[in-house]
Amino acid sequence: MATPSQFLKFVDDNADRFIKRLGEAVAIPSVSGDGKYRPEVFRMSAWLDGQLQSLGVTTKLVDLGKHVMDDQELPLPPAILGRIGDDPKKKTVLIYGHYDVQPAQKSDGWDTEPFTLVVDEKTGKLIGRGSTDDKGPILGWLNVLEAHKTLGLELPVNLRFCFEGMEENGSEGLDDLIKTEVTKGKESWFDGVDCVCISDNYWLNSRTPCLTYGLRGLVYFKLTISGPARDLHSGVFGRMVHEPMTDLITIMGKLVTPDGTILVPGVEDMVPSAQDDEIAIYEKLDYSVKDVEDAVGAPITLSQDKVSVIMGRMRLPSLSLHGIEGAFYGPGAKTVIPASVSGKFSIRIVPPQTPEAIEPLVKKYVEQEFAKLNSKNKLKIENLHDGRPWLADHRHWNYEAAIRATEAVYKRSPDLTREGGSIPVTLTFAESLGVNVLLLPMGRGDDGAHSTNEKIDRSNFIEGSKLLGTYLYEVGAIKA
Numbered sequence: 001m002a003t004p005s006q007f008l009k010f011v012d013d014n015a016d017r018f019i020k021r022l023g024e025a026v027a028i029p030s031v032s033g034d035g036k037y038r039p040e041v042f043r044m045s046a047w048l049d050g051q052l053q054s055l056g057v058t059t060k061l062v063d064l065g066k067h068v069m070d071d072q073e074l075p076l077p078p079a080i081l082g083r084i085g086d087d088p089k090k091k092t093v094l095i096y097g098h099y100d101v102q103p104a105q106k107s108d109g110w111d112t113e114p115f116t117l118v119v120d121e122k123t124g125k126l127i128g129r130g131s132t133d134d135k136g137p138i139l140g141w142l143n144v145l146e147a148h149k150t151l152g153l154e155l156p157v158n159l160r161f162c163f164e165g166m167e168e169n170g171s172e173g174l175d176d177l178i179k180t181e182v183t184k185g186k187e188s189w190f191d192g193v194d195c196v197c198i199s200d201n202y203w204l205n206s207r208t209p210c211l212t213y214g215l216r217g218l219v220y221f222k223l224t225i226s227g228p229a230r231d232l233h234s235g236v237f238g239r240m241v242h243e244p245m246t247d248l249i250t251i252m253g254k255l256v257t258p259d260g261t262i263l264v265p266g267v268e269d270m271v272p273s274a275q276d277d278e279i280a281i282y283e284k285l286d287y288s289v290k291d292v293e294d295a296v297g298a299p300i301t302l303s304q305d306k307v308s309v310i311m312g313r314m315r316l317p318s319l320s321l322h323g324i325e326g327a328f329y330g331p332g333a334k335t336v337i338p339a340s341v342s343g344k345f346s347i348r349i350v351p352p353q354t355p356e357a358i359e360p361l362v363k364k365y366v367e368q369e370f371a372k373l374n375s376k377n378k379l380k381i382e383n384l385h386d387g388r389p390w391l392a393d394h395r396h397w398n399y400e401a402a403i404r405a406t407e408a409v410y411k412r413s414p415d416l417t418r419e420g421g422s423i424p425v426t427l428t429f430a431e432s433l434g435v436n437v438l439l440l441p442m443g444r445g446d447d448g449a450h451s452t453n454e455k456i457d458r459s460n461f462i463e464g465s466k467l468l469g470t471y472l473y474e475v476g477a478i479k480a
């Protein structure tokens with residue numbers, strides 16, 4: 001089943017309008033990790049639901065209940081389930097994406113307002129929070145739907161959608177929804193799904209498209225040290241009392257070495273060394289130390305050896321220190337001893353590691369190290385959320401279809417990659433539905449997801465929309 005040329009032409013002809021629609025989506029600050037934006041996450045769900053319905057998709061908004069975040073009870077944003085097409089002769093593809101985004105403020109170092117999509121005509125960059133993670137890819141699917149509706153073209157497959165608004169904050173409620181839904185048999189929204197496609201990660205570099213068959217899992221910790229009943233004057237109480245921040249920094253400094261080695265006993269040992277055949281895969285990838293330097297904007301890789309750098313992202317665990325809540329951070333020279341501080345850190349985990357195996361190791365180690373300080377302060381360590389790592393069979397027809405689609409659109413074969421990030425629901429789909437899951441990224445490695453000046457290139461958004469549509473045609477062409 002060849003991709004109709006009218007579809008490809010429609011995407012080109014409507015590129016400016018599609019970018020305008022991306023601007024509308026970016027303008028809704030649907031930050032899931034900050035309670036004050038929760039109404040905006042709901043507004044985003046309503047916007048997306050409206051778009052899907054206007055494009056002929058039947059939708060159902062599923063209430064996922066409530067949760068507590070930073071001591072505040074909040075309603076969870078709904079999961080949007082969608083369906084279009086019920087032809088038993090066609091394959092059924094389930095599309096997943098997330099409509100929430102990471103926090104962003106201009107003062108973080110953005111050159112432009114994060115929630116205003118800026119189209120840089122010179123570089124072709126579309127800059128704004130969510131442009132690549134994950135509003136651009138979600139809108140790519142809308143572009144495919146719109147082209148087919150407007151042109152009166154039949155979709156080559158039946159489509160099911162599952163869009164969530166909590167991915168950047170642990171996907172709360174979604175696993176339960178999926179597990180409950182599959183128990184409904186024929187009545188299930190996911191009944192008859194043949195494969196899953198997720199567009200929510202990035203090429204390794206800025207030239208070569210890729211398909212991704214692995215993700216790291218994650219365990220996210222909050223480590224709180226509290227002591228005095230209130231913030232103190234350091235001139236009055238400094239060197240008289242145990243200071244929470246001093247304790248916290250001491251412990252955080254014992255989690256990981258500057259070369260990335262995780263110091264929590266047992267964590268590194270769980271991962272088997274790479275064999276020669278696996279190393280050969282990493283050697284062949286179109287990826288260089290220079291690509292990493294370009295993406296991060298500085299020559300700071302942990303090694304000059306390409307394979308060891310790429311293994312750090314694809315097949316080794318990593319521990320990152322993210323921030324300290326409650327610490328003084330503003331301009332000026334406030335001489336405060338903060339009363340309570342919470343260090344945030346996470347460990348990206350790889351097979352065979354699981355959150356259940358990692359969490360007790362971390363808690364035990366942190367408690368032991370705290371005990372060594374002989375501090376009279378109090379320690380609390382919590383797992384804020386977690387997700388297991390995932391690996392798929394990339395020899396499956398789902399991947400073959402995506403390879404053919406990539407070759408058709410980009411005129412080159414994609415790299416096959418494992419990704420360092422985490423999308424916890426991927427494994428839930430694979431296990432609960434028992435089908436193959438494919439990650440088909442739209443953006444480039446230098447898009448700056450989660451960072452300042454996040455962008456997607458115009459060409460990735462437009463060619464990426466063609467790729468998503470062409471992939472559906474390739475799946476549609478596969479005989480049962």
Ligand SMILES: NCC(=O)N[C@@H](Cc1c[nH]cn1)C(=O)O
Pocket residue numbers: 133134167168169170200201218220420421422423
């Ligand atoms: N595009 C996927 C992504 O960015 N996933 C997040 C998931 C997450 C978990 N906790 C906070 N965010 C990631 O950081 O990998």
Ligand SMILES: [Zn+2]
Pocket residue numbers: 098133134167200
């Ligand atoms: Zn994402």
Ligand SMILES: [Zn+2]
Pocket residue numbers: 102133168449450
């Ligand atoms: Zn993300």
